[in-house]
Amino acid sequence: MNKDRFPGQRRATYLTTCLIACGLPFPAIAGESLIVTQPMHLGDWLAGRVNAQATAAPQTDNPLYPQGVSWFAHRELALQEAQRQQLLLDIGALRDKDPTRSIARDAVYGLVDARSATGRVSLKSGDGRWLQGNPASDPMLQPGDIVKIPDRPQTVTVIRSTGSLCVIPFQANAEALHYVLACNSHASPDTAWIAQPDGTVSRFNIALWNREQQDAPAPGAWIWAPDRGEQWPDDISQRIATFFATQGVSETDDPRMRPTVDMPVPPPSMAARSRDFPITGGDWGSVGILQTPTARMNPAGEASFSVSTVNPYTRINVMMQPVDFLEFGFRYTDISNQAYGPADWSGSQSYKDKSVDAKLRLWKESAYIPEVSVGVRDLAGTGLFSGEYVVASKRTGDFDWSAGLGWGYVGNRGNLPNPLSIASSRFNNRTGSDGTGTLSNSYFRGRTSLFGGVQYQTPIDKLILKLEYDGNNYQHEPFGETLKDKSPFNVGFVYRATSYLDLSAAFERGSRLMLGFSLHGNFRNAETMKVGDPKPLPITPPPVASKVNMAAPRSELSDVSAANFAPAPTDVKEVDASATPAVANAPATRTLHLQPVVMPEPTQAGDQTQAPIVAPEPATDWHKLADDLYAQMHWRVVSVRRRGEDLLVEFDNPDAFYIQATLDRGANVLNREAPAGIRTFTLQVRQRGMATATYTINRDAWYASHARVVTPSESTPVVVQRPPLTTQQVDGIDQVFAEAPKRFSGSIGPGYAQSFGGPNGFLYEISAVASGEMRLTRTSWIAGAINFDLLDNYGKYKADTVSSLPPVRTDIRQYVTSSRVTIPMLQATKVGRVGESGFYSVYGGLLESMFAGVGAEYLYRPYGSHFAIGIDGNEVQQRGFRQDFSMLSYRTFTGHITAYWDTGWQGIQANVSFGRYLARDVGVTVDVSRRFRNGVTMGAYFTKTNVSSAQFGEGSFDKGIYLSFPFDIMLSRSTGDSGRALWEPLLRDGGAKLNRAYPLYNVTDMSDPRSLWYGPPSIGK
Structure with missing residues (x-):
């Protein structure tokens, strides 16, 4: 290979030059390096190096390792050093807080203290061609930066809390736990943090009770997996792994880093690797086995629609998980052996019961303590199936064991007295349901029964087996019915047909077949690619003014309101390593970034000979700019105003939910078409004519965030939300474009309404709705809608009770059926x-x-x-x-x-x-x-x-x-x-x-x- 093809390219033996030149505490890693002497894009150098390597003579040494490409930016040293010092302080505080673990704390303290900040910034890819095609991910290298492509490592390094490093030969498919046990067969970690060679850090649960699907460490990875008894806080463990990620790949030329142990056992095959534990619903829709609940919870955002049928009950369940410790939902239960009412009133309609469920997790599972939840079935419903329970769940690998105590319908077997009767004898007796849905005085009352079971995840990933002991003997069913109960044990399975569809079957009560299905998904992860949006415009550099008279003030908008209409700050504050670490280590926010721009010195007042000539600015087509903004944002521009280097754009009734993404498309248009002298865009939104928010965008910062990678130390917000400008402030700014708000608007679409659960079964209305609006003034309007009833069956509706209240809602049948054309x-x-x-x-x-x-x-x-x-x-x-x-x-x-x-x-x-x-x-x-x-x-x-x-x-x-x-x-x-x-x-x-x-x-x-x-x-x- 021609090593002089790119400036500064050397093998590891020449790294001493770099250390002297730029002062970076650079790890001694074998491979190729680039010492940057002039600005250049990393993608260009990497792509050129690949081309050069393709034409070079074959090498005899280890192949290069693109996954471990490291970019060391000198300007990041101060921030990373502050973060390192803060980490040392926090580890020291742990030592002082718990002296019994001081030896381990001191050892890790020394391990971090012995290493220096490097300035390494993680990259999204080490592929030069990919970086060239994704400019926002392609760093602009500056003089003094170093880029290192290491030779392919042959080991993985485990960071031990004893202060030593355990280096192990890399094994394909081996997970973090295998490397940890290779270093210490008695280790008992619950969690591992893996710093991969590309600089990313991942956290995985690895113990028998919490194991999850995980990425295997790549060659050159660092692993930090402290024993559970050492009680390292998760945030400090994350920062320890992040610090070692900045050190580059874990294999170095240091002889102390040679392999210390061999892998004691072969790593698992791909089929036997760790899996996420499946959380499945039971017959009642909530997370459970079959008839019995478990303490488990779905991730926050999960929702499900499920149906199960086992004679004489068919249950339709809708469950939601708004937070990770609370599950709630509702249910319709069809009782096939009970009529809804007299035949002349409800016909052949079977009884429909309505109920609400809730389950609250009391504490999470740990290595030795089970997860515990308390729940209520038929909360504030009719009470026909009301029951309460406390249940615990504990996982051991592919098995999840549950045991609990049930009251009411959950514990109708009644083979145990109520333990709460110790507190009061009132807990011995449970009253029956009154059918009104009143919050009951019978919660956790009456005799109880144990219940429990096990769920097993088979080697077939999609198949889960279930076995349970049911706490209900079905001798106290609604309406005085009894059901045959040949066995208290139920057995069944769940087959995960797709990521969102579960099919289930079971043999219950020793005599009945249960069939069911569940549609489920996590709504917090829902999104759709916006292929219907206008094609994004290419990112272009801001136009450059011919000459700018620096004697002129930068902006006069400060006269309007410095607090309400100021450009987003672009100054980057230098971080001193001795500064308060908490500031340098503040949590990351969703910000975009920019390097400071050095402006030329202004001319002296009165020195006319030094004032440069200002070339006339090309005329701006404001109508085109407004049209392009509407095409990209679907926001209608009503005015554009300018003062100095600031541009104010006002929008009427903006139509967007994801504001940040919409502003980004608008900033692209403004960056392309606004005059060269504009440095700040201020977008003010008016909702129904009232100014409600202002968003300020720094033009240079916005472009920089789309043209290159920016480092953490360069962070400064690009978009800043501020209070809206007042009418007086807006009117004081020169207007360059104005357009009246759209006066008329309208649409035609479908309409749908439904009702379910009464004596008439499922009721629905399908319609076409025409809606329109006419603006009278900027802040007044007339809006209306016409509904065309296409299909409905509300003619069957009958109110199932007679209320003494005025019929403000229960006359719905007349409102739906009296006319096909209505004005809602x-x-x-x-x-x-x-x-x-x-x-x-x-x-x-x-x-x-x-x-x-x-x-x-x-x-x-x-x-x-x-x-x-x-x-x-x-x-x-x-x-x-x-x-x-x-x-x-x-x-x-x-x-x-x-x-x-x-x-x-x-x-x-x-x-x-x-x-x-x-x-x-x-x-x-x-x-x-x-x-x-x-x-x-x-x-x-x-x-x-x-x-x-x-x-x-x-x-x-x-x-x-x-x-x-x-x-x-x-x-x-x-x-x-x-x-x-x-x-x-x-x-x-x-x-x-x-x-x-x-x-x-x-x-x-x-x-x-x-x-x-x-x-x-x-x-x-």
Whole structure:
């Protein structure tokens, strides 16, 4: 190979020159190196080196190892040294906190202390051609940087808590645990951190009780897997592995790093490697064996729809996992041996029971302690199948064992007394169901029974076997029935036909066959490639102005408001290694980056001879820029204003859910077409004419983030969300383009409604909906919809109870069937701001399908706050059944005070409303939900008013479970629209709210401090 083909290219024997030249504590690794003397792209050098190697004479030494390509950036030394010092401080603090483990802490402290920061920055690929094709991942090397392509290592290194390194020959397919046991056969680690040769760090569970699918260490990897008894905190273990990842590949020329041990046993075959433990549902839809639950939980975001049938019950279950410690859902149970009611009323319809389940994990499994959960079946339902349980689960490899204690239906075998009777004799007796759904006084009462079982993951990955002991003997079934119970043992299997479909079968009660299926998936990971979006424009460098008179001020926008309209900062603060480590080691945020730009010195005031000549700026086609922005963003531009180096673009009613991605497409257009003198783009959004948020984009930073890799020490935000500019501030900026907001808009689409669980079975309506809107002013409009009923069977609807309340909802049959053409909504609305944090709306018309009237709302929502409070009041009258302009005689006032709280914890939102409902009842509604980063929301609500359970009817109080989602997760084109699936056990008149259009909390949602946080799951990969 011609080693002088690229400047600075040398073998390892010449690395001393680099160490003297750039001061990097460079690991002595055999291979090829590049000492950078002038700026260049890494991809160009790597691609050229491959070409040179292809034409060179065959080499006799070890082949080069592209997977271990290391880029050592001198400018990263200060930050990495600060992080190293902080790591040493934290390890020292652990030693002081627990002196019994001081020997291990001191040993690891010494191991880290003996090594220096290197400035290594991880790369997404060591393939030069790939880097050339992905400029945003291709580093721009600077003078003083070093690039190293090592020879292919032959070993893997285990970092031991004794302060020594155990070097082992690499074995294909060997997992981390095999290397750890090769170094110490008595080791008992639970978790391993693997620093792969490319610099990435992964964490895997490796013990018998928590083993999961994992990547095998590659040649040259580092492994840190402390024993469970040493109790190293996970965050410190992660940082130890990250530090060693900066050291490069683990094999060096140091003679002390020669293999110390051989692999004692052959590594497993690919078929025998670790697998993720399967979490499966039982007959009741929740995670369990068959009839019995387990303590296990699905990952947060999981949802499932399942059906199981075992005579005489057919269960339809919908379960959701909003957080990793809570599972809840609802169920319809068809009881085939029981009629819903008298034949002249319900016909041949069998009984349909509605119920809600919940399960809460009390603590997670560890090496010696099982996972424990407590759960309730038929929570606030009819109580026909109500039961409670406490259950523990423990895994041993491919087996998962469960045992628990059940009350009620779960423990109807009743072979044990209630252990809670020690606290009170009241726990000895359990009352029967009253069928109303009232929160029961019978929870955890009555005799109990043990239950338990085991799940086994067979060598066939898709096949799971199940065996259980059932705590129910089926002698106390609903409606006084008894079922044959030949055996307390049930046996069955689950076959995972696809990643989202499970098929199950079992032999239960010693006499009955159970069949079932489950559709499941994790909604937090849902996304769709946007193949329908406009093709992204090529990234181009910002145009360069011919000459810039530096005597002129950079921007006059500071005169408007330095706080409200300032460019994103581009200065990079130098990190001193002696600075407070916590600052240098702050958690990473989703930021883009830029190197500091050195500006020429301004001319002296009054020295006209030094002022350069400013060439006239080419004219900008503002109409084209607005059209291109709409084509790329689908946001309509209403004005463009300019002052100095800053450009303000205002958008009307932006239509997007993933704001960050949309802003990125807009920044590309602005970077290509805005005048060369513009350095900052400010995009202000108006929702219903009200400015709600401003996003500032630094032009140079944005381009740098798309043109090259930026290092952690260069980080500075590219997009900054700020409070909106006031009307006075905007009007003070010169306008270069204006376009009136779109006055008319409309659409035609499908409509669908359903009801299930009453005496009439499944009810549905399929329709076509034409909707339209006319803007009156910037902040007022008229909107309406016409519904064309295409197909429905609501003519069969019969209310299954008679309520003493006004029929504000239970007359649904008349509203659906009286006319095929209806007007579900026709409303005039005016909105506005009151000060900086207040919003108002007034409205009137046909407010929803069943009520018309007038109303007003006020919302106090400080910008960026996690709290908001609103109040609304509405004078309404019940509409005629044909949903035209006719009215019934019933009139009332309804309104609520609502507090909104974004808890800031795991995306959980809590809303509480107090007020008067449509049936003139007074009470409170509590709504708790969890929103994931991709916008999917799982939630539940309940309403309790001054209406008694007897007045309310079956169900006792209003409640529901919902799943809302942005259409972005399922459509191939970006959109701001969203959908909602709501389940309510029964439609009742108590606790009924007015379905208001345009609630202000939704209208002002872009003022949410998390608006830039939302995005598809792939943005984090």
